[in-house]
Amino acid sequence: MPQCRRPVSCHRHARAAGVAARVVPRVVTLVLLAAGTSAQAADGPQWTFGGFGTLGAVHSSMKDADYAATPLSPGSAGHTRDWAFDVDSRLGAQLAVQLDKRWSGVVQVVSDRTVVDGFKPHVEWANIKYQATADLSLRVGRIAAPMFLAADYRKASFALPWVRPPVELYSTMPITNSDGVDATYRWRTGTARHSTQVYVGGTSVPLTAEYSAHAHMAGVNHSVVIGALTLGGSFAQARLKIPGAGELFEVLEQFGPQGQALSERYDVRSTRTTLLSGGFTYDPGNWFVTGEMGRVNTRSMLGDQTGAYLSGGYRFGSLTPYATLSRVRANMAVRVDGLDVTHLPPPAAALGGLANNVLNDFLREVPTQDAANVGLRWDAAPNYAVKLQFDVVRPRDGSSGSLVNVQPGFRSGHAFRVVSASVDFVF
Amino acid sequence: MFKTTLAAGLAVFALSAADAAGATELVVIVSARTPVTALRGDQVAGIFLGEGTAFPEGGEAVPVDQGIGSPLRDEFYGKVANRSPALMKAYWTKMIFTGRGQPPREAPSSAAVRRLVADNPGMVGYIERTALDPTVRPVLVLK
Numbered sequence: 001m002p003q004c005r006r007p008v009s010c011h012r013h014a015r016a017a018g019v020a021a022r023v024v025p026r027v028v029t030l031v032l033l034a035a036g037t038s039a040q041a042a043d044g045p046q047w048t049f050g051g052f053g054t055l056g057a058v059h060s061s062m063k064d065a066d067y068a069a070t071p072l073s074p075g076s077a078g079h080t081r082d083w084a085f086d087v088d089s090r091l092g093a094q095l096a097v098q099l100d101k102r103w104s105g106v107v108q109v110v111s112d113r114t115v116v117d118g119f120k121p122h123v124e125w126a127n128i129k130y131q132a133t134a135d136l137s138l139r140v141g142r143i144a145a146p147m148f149l150a151a152d153y154r155k156a157s158f159a160l161p162w163v164r165p166p167v168e169l170y171s172t173m174p175i176t177n178s179d180g181v182d183a184t185y186r187w188r189t190g191t192a193r194h195s196t197q198v199y200v201g202g203t204s205v206p207l208t209a210e211y212s213a214h215a216h217m218a219g220v221n222h223s224v225v226i227g228a229l230t231l232g233g234s235f236a237q238a239r240l241k242i243p244g245a246g247e248l249f250e251v252l253e254q255f256g257p258q259g260q261a262l263s264e265r266y267d268v269r270s271t272r273t274t275l276l277s278g279g280f281t282y283d284p285g286n287w288f289v290t291g292e293m294g295r296v297n298t299r300s301m302l303g304d305q306t307g308a309y310l311s312g313g314y315r316f317g318s319l320t321p322y323a324t325l326s327r328v329r330a331n332m333a334v335r336v337d338g339l340d341v342t343h344l345p346p347p348a349a350a351l352g353g354l355a356n357n358v359l360n361d362f363l364r365e366v367p368t369q370d371a372a373n374v375g376l377r378w379d380a381a382p383n384y385a386v387k388l389q390f391d392v393v394r395p396r397d398g399s400s401g402s403l404v405n406v407q408p409g410f411r412s413g414h415a416f417r418v419v420s421a422s423v424d425f426v427f
Numbered sequence: 428m429f430k431t432t433l434a435a436g437l438a439v440f441a442l443s444a445a446d447a448a449g450a451t452e453l454v455v456i457v458s459a460r461t462p463v464t465a466l467r468g469d470q471v472a473g474i475f476l477g478e479g480t481a482f483p484e485g486g487e488a489v490p491v492d493q494g495i496g497s498p499l500r501d502e503f504y505g506k507v508a509n510r511s512p513a514l515m516k517a518y519w520t521k522m523i524f525t526g527r528g529q530p531p532r533e534a535p536s537s538a539a540v541r542r543l544v545a546d547n548p549g550m551v552g553y554i555e556r557t558a559l560d561p562t563v564r565p566v567l568v569l570k
Contacts, residue, residue: 052524094524106526127526134481134488144525152525159521186479191469193478225478227469228509285509318513379513426520 046098052156056088056163056422064410065403067393067418069164070174072205073113074404077418086113088164088422090155092124104129110155116206124155125177135186143199145178146221149232149279149292152176158424161288161313161322161377163389167402168326168371169307172296173275178203178217197221207242214241219275228284232292236275240298242268251355255339255348262338266301266359273298287314297331301359303366304331313377320377330366334399364412369401370394375420384425391418452556453503455567456541458548466551466566472507474551476518477528490531491540491552499537503553506569 060067060078067087068075075087090112098104110124127141144152148170153159155176164170180201187194200218207213219236246269252259279292293308306329313322338356341349375389394415395401403410455471457463463482466474473479475490482488493500496512504510510518522528534540537554544552545562552563559565 048523048529050523052520092524096523096526096529098529108524108526125526129526134486135479139526146525153521156520156524159517159524188473188479188483191467193469193473195478225473283509285505285511285514315511382512382516385517426516 045100048096048098049094050096050427051091051093052158052424052426053091054088054157054422054424055085056420057083057085058087059083059419060416061418062393062403062414062416064407065400066405068171068402068404069167070171071402071404072115072174074115075113076405078403078416079405079407086119088157088420089113090157092155102131104131112155114206116209137184138181139184140181142177142179143182143201145175145199145201145203145217145219146197147173147175147219147234147236147275148277148294149223149230149281149290156426157387157422158383158385158426161320162311162324162373162375163387163420163422166292166307166309166311166324166326166371168328168367168369169277169292169294169309171367171402172294172305172307172328175203175205175215191226193225195223211242211244214243215239215273228282230281230283231278232280233278234275234294238273238275239270240268240273240300240302241270245269248355248358251351252339252359255352255355259339262336262359266362268298268300268302271298271300271302285315288312295331301362301366303363305329305366305368306331307367318379320379322375322377324371324373324375326372327370328367328402330368330397330399332363332366334363334366334368334397335360336363364398364400365406366399367401368395368397368399370396383427384423387420387422387424389418389420391420392416393418451499451502453499453506453553453569454556454559454565455551455553455569456544456559456563457551457566458545459562459564461548461564463566464564468507468567468569471551471567475504475531476508477522477530487549488551489547489549491543491550492531492533493537493540493553494533494535499553499555503569 058067058075058077059082062078064079066075066079067077069087075084077084077087090110092108092110094106094108096106105128107126108124109121111119111121113119123142125142125144127139127143129137129139131137146152150160150165154165154170178201180199182197182199184195184197198220202216205213215238217236217238219234221234223230223232249263249267252263274297277294281288281290289312291310295306297304309324309326311322311324313320338359339352341352344352371391371393373389373391375387378386380386392415395412398412400406400410400412455466470483474488501512504515519530534543537558540552540554541558541563544550
């Protein structure tokens with residue numbers, strides 16, 4: 001039971017999904033071996049090395065919790081530090097090889113703030129790609145899990161107009177990769193260019209030092225480009241498992257039918273998670289407007305939430321001012337009565353009361369939050385972008401929103417300010 | 428009052444910018460040995476943005492860029508993709524670091540692009556109209 005009262009942020013990490021990191025080192029080896037053996041080929045393999053990074057400082061006026069970009073990258077701006085460098089700062093490097101017209105491989109290593117290992121670099125993805133025809137490609141290994149419009153390049157901030165993707169949507173699904181296979185097919189209708197991707201895989205995500213979430217997932221993405229308009233949609237299903245997080249439910253199940261009903265509703269040991277999202281970007285060159293909406297339903301106390309944002313900007317030469325409105329809502333009660341303990345003997349009532357508190361601690365973290373920002377991107381040099389962003393954020397309805405490391409003094413419903421300054425680069 | 432002045436100023440600025448950009452006429456070319464006779468702007472954009480690597484009639488299309496920083500290149504992407512050099516950089520950042528593609532290979536001049544395209548029937552390039560010769564076929568004129 002007490003184990004369930006782990007750091008508040010745990011449950012949100014668990015919205016993530018996951019299995020099988022074991023295959024990745026093998027893929028890395030395969031990529032390198034394959035590259036090595038074909039070095040004698042007449043054309044020779046084409047190697048490319050590149051990278052991206054962000055150095056960002058963040059200040060939050062909320063002192064009773066920390067501001068984070070996603071629950072899997074818990075920043076320390078606000079309560080822990082006045083100015084924090086770990087919210088957005090990141091370094092990524094990528095080695096790719098094109099063996100011939102059909103075969104290529106890639107390994108990308110990223111260092112950013114993680115839940116348990118600080119800035120320890122990890123393999124973000126490592127895969128082998130087979131271009132079966134001009135329009136059909138297949139990949140095996142660790143691949144980007146593109147569940148939102150910008151989800152697969154969210155770490156290469158240089159490609160984003162903002163300092164970070166809108167937290168109210170993107171933190172609802174913080175998983176960025178999956179170990180498995182995918183197929184991408186490109187096709188056309190009239191002047192529209194389509195790309196359809198299906199994938200199957202799994203991932204494992206540490207939530208705290210003691211807990212990990214494991215997920216098997218499958219999904220489909222579709223995007224279509226018509227002139228300046230890009231439309232995208234995504235559907236995914238995952239079997240999400242958090243073994244070891246069952247204590248609360250074992251306790252609840254001792255309380256007869258009402259306890260069993262609560263356990264069935266909120267259990268996280270094995271849940272079916274569904275994600276559905278859709279978005280658009282209209283970018284004729286001098287300005288852009290983009291919006292997206294997504295729902296992630298874990299059918300458990302990890303939440304059922306819908307996030308959305310609308311953002312636009314105008315480009316004056318190398319300066320791009322922008323503004324964004326975003327929100328996330330829990331599609332469920334974030335506070336419940338739980339077990340009725342009024343007629344129980346004192347020891348059972350105490351245990352039941354504790355279980356109710358733990359359950360409500362989790363539910364409070366299902367985010368309900370409004371945010372608005374204004375910012376400026378300055379393309380200072382071909383490979384550098386400087387960004388300044390000012391956010392006003394308000395967690396609502398008893399929720400702690402997207403905040404992590406929430407302290408006892410925290411009160412929902414109060415707006416706070418976030419100031420971010422960052423430099424993005426690519427090489 | 429201020430608004431009208433500003434609008435007039437912007438219009439003048441836009442016109443002169445268009446004038447400067449319109450100074451050269453660009454043509455998209457394929458090898459004279461390729462059966463392709465015409466491409467639309469969106470098809471050319473698809474090929475150069477790595478979104479569709481096939482000719483409409485079938486067969487693999489391989490794009491060739493002018494060198495980075497070349498005015499022809501900046502003008503080409505402004506016209507076919509409505510993207511400034513900074514936006515193209517952001518675009519390829521997105522493509523490269525998601526494993527979706529690599530930017531086209533580059534050739535240092537219009538003459539080099541023309542030579543490469545003439546010798547390789549799958550290739551597509553763009554050059555000034557004045558650099559055309561019978562070894563290549565214009566498939567789209569960008570004004």
